[in-house]
Amino acid sequence: MADSSKRGVCDTGDNDGKASPNLITKKPKIEPGDAHPCDLSGFGIQKILRDCVREKTIFVHGKVAEKEAVVILEKTPFNEDTLDELFRDSQFTLESNNDIYTTFQLQPPAHLNVIKTTLVCPATEKHVRKYQEQDTVLVEETAEDYLSITLPFLKNQSFSLQWVYNILEKKAEADRVVYEDPDPNLGFVLLPDFKWDQMQLDNLYLIAIVHRRDVKSLRDLTSEHLPLLRNIEEKGKNAIKEHYGIQSNKLRVYVHYQPSYYHFHVHFNVLKYDAPGTGVEKAHLLSNIIQNLECDDQYYRTRTLTFPLRELDGLLARFKEAGRLYLGSVVSQRGAVPYSTSKMKITRGKG
Template sequence: MAKAAGEETEELDHRVKRVKCDSENNGGETLLCGFQTSSVLSDSAREKTIFIHGKLDDQDAVVILEKTPIREDTLTDLFTGSRLKLEMRNDIYSTYWLQAPPHLNEIKTTVVCPATEKHVKKYQRQESFLVEESGTDYESITLPYIQRQSFSVQWVYNILEKKAEAERITYEDPDPEVGFVLLPDFKWDQKQVNDLYLIAIVHKRNIRSLRDLTSEHIPLLQNIFQRGKEAILKNFNLPASKLRVYLHYQPSYYHLHVHFTKLGYEAPGCGVERAHLLADVIQNLQSDPKYYKTRTLYFPLRADDGLLGKFKEAGRL
């Protein structure tokens, strides 16, 4: 998980649950056995994901299914415990369908329930457009739109206040000015470092996005950059030279956060049209204290995004 600014910013109210439809879940997370499919919103053969709209306990729901990567530490079990069915053989080449043992054949599942119309649209396959936003455009178009929408980030405050996901926090600096919490993104199953994905969420609550950053925030950004890399090295044995550390613009939700992903992993939203390397952000602010107040920025928006409509109304697209 390119994503839209408008739909995505509501970011699920954190009523997101990973579930398995088996006996392990009795008395636990919501079961999917009663999920009734309405439509496939989108799918990706490359990323091996599918987004499904339907009903769960008579409520609208979106279910996201994602095949997990093959891990090196499971290869022995995979080769010794699987069954092969021959599909084709030609000279030295042969292809098979491999049926892996159940414990190696899990599908990562995310459930959004109850899902709003915005959630459904968020995951629906749509055309995207690249928006050019000047500093003036931000003040006159984007900022008023954000303020009118009043996108909730209560789920972020729940994390910061330890009311939710406290057990998932990898590292925390509690300082109110330069502190942050570091925890795994829901897109990472934490079973291997090849697709490592963590999020640093700042404690300060008055920074919405890249546009709010000035030179006064450099100590905060440097602290996240340094402490975050140190925590990942300590906990996952992954050096800084193998990390991609960046911010999104537009962001997924309007509370400043920083993405840490493994360099070789093509995480959603890591493309040049949306991702801004944290090292570059720091240097830009060192050169110009109000760099992101005036800089023209580019970002993708989906066809049904309300913000895109505002740019069209203003004749900026």
């Protein structure tokens, strides 16, 4: 439930103002003389928080210049445009051969062996807990639970949204925004999420952040917000088609509950990308949200919502203290419902 760090963003477009359908133009490189508040060459490792073998991502807790820090290292996807160079210029070391099967260790040129690195510094205890390996359980939150447990918890937390306001006020990343509707009530900015490697379209992932600041999450939505939601859905899809050539029926457009930060935003990613947080226990399709509010003005303010919480999450502790979660069971209006505490991979989102 910690506030999200900034996402990565990218420059888009070629000579005609549109990106190639297969390759996204690279971000400008940081020059050696460019100043940066933290130098990772002096990073001191304290603890491995989580090692995601399948995603080839590792989360490390340590210190940079005596400041607490979390570093996220992620192997970048292959790029089909550099495969010829990869085979031509790499060093191959034979490991084994058996009939038609041969395995090698391949050492590519340095510029083809990039590791995407995200630094959170200075990192708080909340950041460390956020990236730490934890068990996850499902919680059923009634409308009463939201008002008596969740909302008071959120109001007492120091979730910083300054990075969001910097974007909306064009104090940061203004040149990276893919699309903006400046209307104060219906408008939003659309820009890449940090999960996107920004080099190809197979894992395209963008975020629409609304200008208005009175909507924290799904729970605040009523039929009053239908024009805003329809505007995001229509103009967001059109902008992605214009910039990246992706049709709207190849996009997954959804909202998280609980979100990772409490300023309303909508996720856009390609269907072929199995993005973190797209499971039914967390993601709500924007089209379904619109239909539900068309049928019931107070739909998301009155219904019971189910979502995952990790074992060290402060909100989970509040549910336990309120007697809404106990000894392997979730307490709902239907009585105690048993659940299993299976481990689920948790990744950041701005959303």
